[in-house]
Amino acid sequence: xxxxxxxxxxRGRRTLFRGLDMQLRPGSITWLRGxxxxxxxxxxxxxxxxxxxxxxxxxxxxxAGRQLIYIGHSNALKDDLTLGEALAFLARLQGLDDADxxxxxxxxxxxxxxxxxxxxxxLSQGQRRRGALARLALDDETPRTWILDEPYDALDxxxxxxxxxxxxxxxxxxxxxxxxxxxxxxxxxASEFDLEPWRAA
Amino acid sequence: xxxxxxxVTKRDLLLARRRRVEALLPLGFFVVAAGLFPIAxxxxxxxLKLIGPGVAWVCALLAAMLSVTQMFASDHQDGSLEQxxxxxxxxxxxxxxxxxxxxxxxxxxxxxxxxxxxxxxDMQAQxxxxxxxxxxxxxxxxxxxxxxxxxxxxGLRSGASLVFLLVLPLTVPTLIFGTGAVxxxxxxxxxxxxxxxxxxxxxxxxxxxxLAAAAALRISLD
Numbered sequence: 001x002x003x004x005x006x007x008x009x010x011r012g013r014r015t016l017f018r019g020l021d022m023q024l025r026p027g028s029i030t031w032l033r034g035x036x037x038x039x040x041x042x043x044x045x046x047x048x049x050x051x052x053x054x055x056x057x058x059x060x061x062x063x064a065g066r067q068l069i070y071i072g073h074s075n076a077l078k079d080d081l082t083l084g085e086a087l088a089f090l091a092r093l094q095g096l097d098d099a100d101x102x103x104x105x106x107x108x109x110x111x112x113x114x115x116x117x118x119x120x121x122x123l124s125q126g127q128r129r130r131g132a133l134a135r136l137a138l139d140d141e142t143p144r145t146w147i148l149d150e151p152y153d154a155l156d157x158x159x160x161x162x163x164x165x166x167x168x169x170x171x172x173x174x175x176x177x178x179x180x181x182x183x184x185x186x187x188x189x190a191s192e193f194d195l196e197p198w199r200a201a
Numbered sequence: 202x203x204x205x206x207x208x209v210t211k212r213d214l215l216l217a218r219r220r221r222v223e224a225l226l227p228l229g230f231f232v233v234a235a236g237l238f239p240i241a242x243x244x245x246x247x248x249l250k251l252i253g254p255g256v257a258w259v260c261a262l263l264a265a266m267l268s269v270t271q272m273f274a275s276d277h278q279d280g281s282l283e284q285x286x287x288x289x290x291x292x293x294x295x296x297x298x299x300x301x302x303x304x305x306x307x308x309x310x311x312x313x314x315x316x317x318x319x320x321x322x323d324m325q326a327q328x329x330x331x332x333x334x335x336x337x338x339x340x341x342x343x344x345x346x347x348x349x350x351x352x353x354x355x356g357l358r359s360g361a362s363l364v365f366l367l368v369l370p371l372t373v374p375t376l377i378f379g380t381g382a383v384x385x386x387x388x389x390x391x392x393x394x395x396x397x398x399x400x401x402x403x404x405x406x407x408x409x410x411x412l413a414a415a416a417a418l419r420i421s422l423d
Binding site: 049070 | 208215219284
């Protein structure tokens with residue numbers, strides 16, 4: 001799915017990591033580990049195509065790089081839209097037809113059906129996070145790559161379990177998942193990828 | 202790809218409708234600023250007729266600049282811009298979608314309000330029609346150039362003031378041909394040459410600005 005070789009990332013004069021090799025295979029769940037400031041978010045942004053690596057090469061299997069879902073620290077939900085409208089817009093960006101009905105179904109799966117007509121600004125932090133994660137439930141057909149930066153942040157215990165089951169089901173369908181989390185998470189079949197060995201001195 | 206353009210335009214228009222006060226600020230500024238001139242200068246019809254087109258155009262330009270500085274700021278802040286960047290194979294379409302929404306919500310109201318300003322300055326019917334037409338051709342140029350400035354200064358502190366410095370010099374040709382068209386009508390000449398040049402400027406900006414803004418957005422988000 002993804003083959004990265006010799007990646008390096010610089011932020012100003014500081015090199016975060018160097019010579020990093022990484023492979024992501026279809027159906028795998030990879031938990032990216034590392035201390036604060038080790039470059040987890042930077043690596044994810046490079047893999048998602050939002051930043052350029054200062055060295056190294058990145059190869060996605062044909063078209064897979066354009067089919068990924070990246071959920072960063074920001075939820076990408078507009079405060080002035082309703083949750084349903086905001087999610088439907090993100091569904092359209094993903095190239096999905098019938099975005100409104102898919103958004104309705106996805107919010108139902110994440111337990112947010114009753115919040116669909118509510119403005120995003122009126123929702124709690126955890127509800128917004130769940131609303132952003134509802135993007136993962138929009139389309140079960142395509143085995144996309146999910147790159148999730150701290151997806152468990154602000155979630156309660158039940159929502160954390162629900163997200164873990166969603167991730168496991170996606171991997172079982174042949175999807176690829178790369179995530180970070182500072183909290184201990186229960187994910188069957190997840191392998192860890194530690195960033196420490198690649199950190200620049 | 203045009204689907205993405207319409208999705209972005211529709212969403213931005215919906216957001217403008219939800220934030221009516223913010224969306225109508227350029228129109229309010231245009232009407233109030235241009236409306237104050239006759240009061241301050243006095244009711245001498247010849248003077249008003251002479252300065253009318255220039256005042257209307259300068260006020261429209263400043264009004265358009267007022268909102269354009271924030272074209273990408275809120276999407277950048279809440280992470281929407283990242284998602285758009287990931288979705289769009291051709292980011293230029295997305296820029297065009299945002300520019301179209303900006304023009305429809307900020308530029309078109311200026312065009313529609315321009316006859317009122319024309320009446321305030323005692324302009325003749327043909328001059329008023331030319332003013333509206335020149336604004337119709339000129340305001341999209343302002344939105345397009347503003348998008349380049351807003352993309353270049355995205356995430357910078359005091360970005361809004363930098364947009365003014367970057368974009369204002371580029372808008373001068375539009376201003377000259379816009380006011381020139383109305384002045385030509387007042388002098389009994391045809392405004393066609395000025396309007397044609399404005400049309401040419403619009404086409405040129407339409408081709409170049411989305412490319413430049415898209416490149417600037419990629420750099421700003423890196």
